[in-house]
Amino acid sequence: MPVFRFMVCIVALLALSPRDVKAQTAEDGIMLSKLKYCTGVFYSYDYWDHYWEGSLNRVNGNIGTLSTRTVEYTGNFAVTDKLNLLATVPYVYTSASKGVLHGQSGFQDLALAAKYKLISVPVHGIGAVRAIVVLSGSLPMTDYTPDDLPLSIGSHGKHIAGRGTLNYLGRNGLYLNGSTEYSFRGNVHLDRPSYYTNGHLTLSDEVPLPNQFEYSVSAGYRKNDTTLTAGFSQQQTRGGGDIRQQDVPFVSNRTNYSKINATLTYPLPRVRDLQYWFLYSNTFDGRNVGQANTFTTGFLYTFDFSRRAGTR
Amino acid sequence: MNIQNSVKYTLLSTLSLAVLSIAAVGCGKSVPSTEALSPLTPASVDANAGAWKMIVLTGPTQIPVPAPVIKTDPGYLSELAQIKTAQASLTDTQKSAITFWSAGGVLRWNEYMRELAARQDLPPSPNPDGSYGVPSAANPFANPQYPFSNPPYAARAFSYVSVAQFEALKATWFYKYQYNRASPFKNDSSIQNLMPDSGIPSYPSEDAVESAVNAALLKLLFPTNAAEIDQKAAEQQQVALISGRASASDIAAGIALGNAVAAVFQARAGSDGMKAAGGNAAIWQQLADNAKARGEVPWLSQDGPPRPPMLPVFGSVKGWMLTPADFLAERPGPPPSTSSAQMATELTEVRTVVNNVTRDQLATVYKWADGASTSTPPGHWNMIAVPYIVSANMSEVRAARVFALLDMALHDSAIACWDAKYAYFSPRPSQLDPNIKVWTGLPNFPAYVSGHSDFSAAAADVLSYLFPSGAGYFNAQMQEAALSRLYAGIHYRSDIVVGMTHGQRIGEYTVRFAKTDGAN
Numbered sequence: 001m002p003v004f005r006f007m008v009c010i011v012a013l014l015a016l017s018p019r020d021v022k023a024q025t026a027e028d029g030i031m032l033s034k035l036k037y038c039t040g041v042f043y044s045y046d047y048w049d050h051y052w053e054g055s056l057n058r059v060n061g062n063i064g065t066l067s068t069r070t071v072e073y074t075g076n077f078a079v080t081d082k083l084n085l086l087a088t089v090p091y092v093y094t095s096a097s098k099g100v101l102h103g104q105s106g107f108q109d110l111a112l113a114a115k116y117k118l119i120s121v122p123v124h125g126i127g128a129v130r131a132i133v134v135l136s137g138s139l140p141m142t143d144y145t146p147d148d149l150p151l152s153i154g155s156h157g158k159h160i161a162g163r164g165t166l167n168y169l170g171r172n173g174l175y176l177n178g179s180t181e182y183s184f185r186g187n188v189h190l191d192r193p194s195y196y197t198n199g200h201l202t203l204s205d206e207v208p209l210p211n212q213f214e215y216s217v218s219a220g221y222r223k224n225d226t227t228l229t230a231g232f233s234q235q236q237t238r239g240g241g242d243i244r245q246q247d248v249p250f251v252s253n254r255t256n257y258s259k260i261n262a263t264l265t266y267p268l269p270r271v272r273d274l275q276y277w278f279l280y281s282n283t284f285d286g287r288n289v290g291q292a293n294t295f296t297t298g299f300l301y302t303f304d305f306s307r308r309a310g311t312r
Numbered sequence: 313m314n315i316q317n318s319v320k321y322t323l324l325s326t327l328s329l330a331v332l333s334i335a336a337v338g339c340g341k342s343v344p345s346t347e348a349l350s351p352l353t354p355a356s357v358d359a360n361a362g363a364w365k366m367i368v369l370t371g372p373t374q375i376p377v378p379a380p381v382i383k384t385d386p387g388y389l390s391e392l393a394q395i396k397t398a399q400a401s402l403t404d405t406q407k408s409a410i411t412f413w414s415a416g417g418v419l420r421w422n423e424y425m426r427e428l429a430a431r432q433d434l435p436p437s438p439n440p441d442g443s444y445g446v447p448s449a450a451n452p453f454a455n456p457q458y459p460f461s462n463p464p465y466a467a468r469a470f471s472y473v474s475v476a477q478f479e480a481l482k483a484t485w486f487y488k489y490q491y492n493r494a495s496p497f498k499n500d501s502s503i504q505n506l507m508p509d510s511g512i513p514s515y516p517s518e519d520a521v522e523s524a525v526n527a528a529l530l531k532l533l534f535p536t537n538a539a540e541i542d543q544k545a546a547e548q549q550q551v552a553l554i555s556g557r558a559s560a561s562d563i564a565a566g567i568a569l570g571n572a573v574a575a576v577f578q579a580r581a582g583s584d585g586m587k588a589a590g591g592n593a594a595i596w597q598q599l600a601d602n603a604k605a606r607g608e609v610p611w612l613s614q615d616g617p618p619r620p621p622m623l624p625v626f627g628s629v630k631g632w633m634l635t636p637a638d639f640l641a642e643r644p645g646p647p648p649s650t651s652s653a654q655m656a657t658e659l660t661e662v663r664t665v666v667n668n669v670t671r672d673q674l675a676t677v678y679k680w681a682d683g684a685s686t687s688t689p690p691g692h693w694n695m696i697a698v699p700y701i702v703s704a705n706m707s708e709v710r711a712a713r714v715f716a717l718l719d720m721a722l723h724d725s726a727i728a729c730w731d732a733k734y735a736y737f738s739p740r741p742s743q744l745d746p747n748i749k750v751w752t753g754l755p756n757f758p759a760y761v762s763g764h765s766d767f768s769a770a771a772a773d774v775l776s777y778l779f780p781s782g783a784g785y786f787n788a789q790m791q792e793a794a795l796s797r798l799y800a801g802i803h804y805r806s807d808i809v810v811g812m813t814h815g816q817r818i819g820e821y822t823v824r825f826a827k828t829d830g831a832n
């Protein structure tokens with residue numbers, strides 16, 4: 001597969017925030033080639049001072065700016081050219097700049113994904129279109145609470161998701177990507193015996209989380225391990241209540257957002273197989289989420305086991 | 313190739329195992345929002361409940377209930393025919409309503425009352441200029457909505473509903489056994505009995521009394537929910553009829569009795585001091601000045617922007633079992649001075665606890681947070697009482713007694729606690745040490761004594777008297793609720809220790825009444 005002489009790793013931390021647990025969406029259309037292992041660490045800084053209480057955009061004097069810092073290990077192993085396995089392990093810190101609330105921190109959710117290339121169709125020698133499917137899931141690694149939002153580090157839920165991606169990569173570097181995902185979310189448990197949300201008091205510690213639908217499009221340049229793309233993504237939650245006036249958020253709230261994002265990857269000169277990544281995203285519209293800016297930066301290194309196994 | 317394959321299969325099987333374990337928990341979305349309760353067959357009919365001591369009414373005959381017509385009266389016979397017609401074409405909605413209400417209206421209304429309290433438990437949002445609106449009973453739908461059902465508000469609301477219901481049911485029982493009219497299904501064998509046969513006479517209908525007294529008071533206390541409240545009351549009345557338990561005249565007499573009792577309590581609620589409980593700017597300033605004059609650091613709101621203190625004159629609201637002189641006599645001594653060595657020691661303890669909190673301690677904090685959008689600590693203690701009432705198979709009037717006694721003690725402890733809070737106006741730990749960050753919402757009122765401790769001790773005291781076998785559990789819950797506030801970093805130990813003994817003393821006033829009310 002000479003098209004992939006320069007392999008690329010998939011780390012889409014575009015949307016990482018405590019209530020938006022999707023550590024690695026694997027949403028791009030690029031595959032890692034056989035028996036390579038791409039791994040690294042990312043640091044992400046997400047902050048907001050405005051948020052949507054239902055559909056009302058406001059500030060909160062008991063929060064000020066809510067900051068979420070994430071350090072994340074990520075790895076992608078290519079079993080074959082068609083099958084990549086991905087894993088991420090995030091450690092999350094939250095804090096509020098005003099008020100008296102204590103921040104939270106800890107290992108959040110282990111995310112695993114299998115990415116499979118269904119088909120690759122050459123386009124008249126100028127590029128190729130690929131169709132890719134991803135099966136992913138996540139589960140909490142620690143006993144953190146989802147009941148201290150917005151300071152909780154996540155929803156403490158399990159989910160499984162299916163994703164489909166269509167991608168065009170031209171030999172001239174033109175990159176076009178469209179991706180969509182549906183996520184099934186399991187029930188979560190609180191430490192209290194009742195809770196009020198969406199108009200009703202429920203006499204249980206168990207909270208059903210509504211499923212989520214997400215799609216994204218992006219376009220840009222990708223060639224010789226260098227990437228510069230810009231994109232748009234949207235998440236819709238298929239149920240759940242709004243944050244009520246002056247109330248705290250609740251784990252099953254209907255969290256919707258629209259984001260723009262940009263991605264830059266750059267291979268370091270003279271250091272073979274080491275790549276620098278920078279990602280930015282901005283939430284410009286939403287419901288029951290922070291109006292967040294997120295900066296993510298990190299390095300990825302690729303090991304090539306195919307050389308050691310002597311198959312290439 | 314072998315290496316590749318084994319790596320491939322190991323990874324694949326690991327991944328599929330992980331995905332399967334996630335998928336296994338992803339099923340079963342639905343969580344029922346009401347409690348699953350069995351149909352109630354009371355262990356005793358409590359035929360003498362009409363003679364139990366009244367709390368507010370002068371006696372069971374204060375509200376007269378006329379005698380019913382005889383069972384061969386043409387009017388009554390047409391009422392029976394009406395039931396037969398209704399039973400011939402029951403809808404699924406009606407059948408599930410019968411199942412719902414057959415657990416007992418006292419439990420169902422209590423459950424709904426807690427939902428209303430949680431729904432209305434939202435503090436006003438700040439205005440752009442940093443001020444806060446005040447909920448207005450005269451204009452309940454305005455922003456902020458009336459009421460803000462904070463813990464004292466909820467304690468008082470629960471007590472009005474529960475005491476009124478108890479008084480109304482005692483009067484109901486008096487007339488039931490005076491007139492001894494049997495249920496329609498006993499008077500006409502072609503009428504089915506779709507609820508358990510309690511053997512209790514049907515005139516006036518206890519279901520109708522409950523629906524009327526609950527609806528009237530809940531609409532007064534949670535007026536923005538009036539339409540939903542009326543719908544619930546109508547459903548309970550319809551169930552009484554179509555289940556074969558009560559006829560139209562049983563129900564009409566019950567509604568009239570329930571409304572008449574409710575009117576007594578509506579009048580009391582209008583003049584019990586609650587309207588003045590919010591105070592005014594001059595009172596708020598005076599509280600701070602008083603604390604300064606004693607050489608103490610006065611409490612400051614740490615809400616952003618600063619919010620007026622919650623119900624500073626609630627300590628003057630009328631109690632159930634304590635007179636104003638009793639409340640003053642029970643007021644605890646002052647907290648450690650803000651400049652004392654003991655306060656420094658207690659502050660250090662809070663700092664140490666919040667910075668070394670364990671996950672188990674945090675679970676206790678979250679369990680007992682009972683902050684915004686909850687039924688508050690008084691609602692939490694009503695919830696704790698439910699399984700004990702259920703497993704005792706109590707008659708409706710006896711179940712109503714439990715909630716009345718419990719909620720009177722909770723209301724009295726709210727008054728006594730708020731009296732102490734504003735008598736001393738003591739700062740929270742995070743005010744004296746800004747480095748202390750807390751694990752739950754910081755309540756917007758002074759620290760001493762702890763509301764959770766006071767409420768829980770009063771509730772545990774009353775419930776332990778009513779259900780001696782549960783005393784150990786109630787006491788453990790009280791300790792947990794009280795200490796959760798230390799783990800959260802929002803109370804000093806002395807707030808908690810003094811709050812518990814104080815609440816227990818307040819609870820004893822209700823227990824002393826219960827020992828002599830004729831129901832034992």
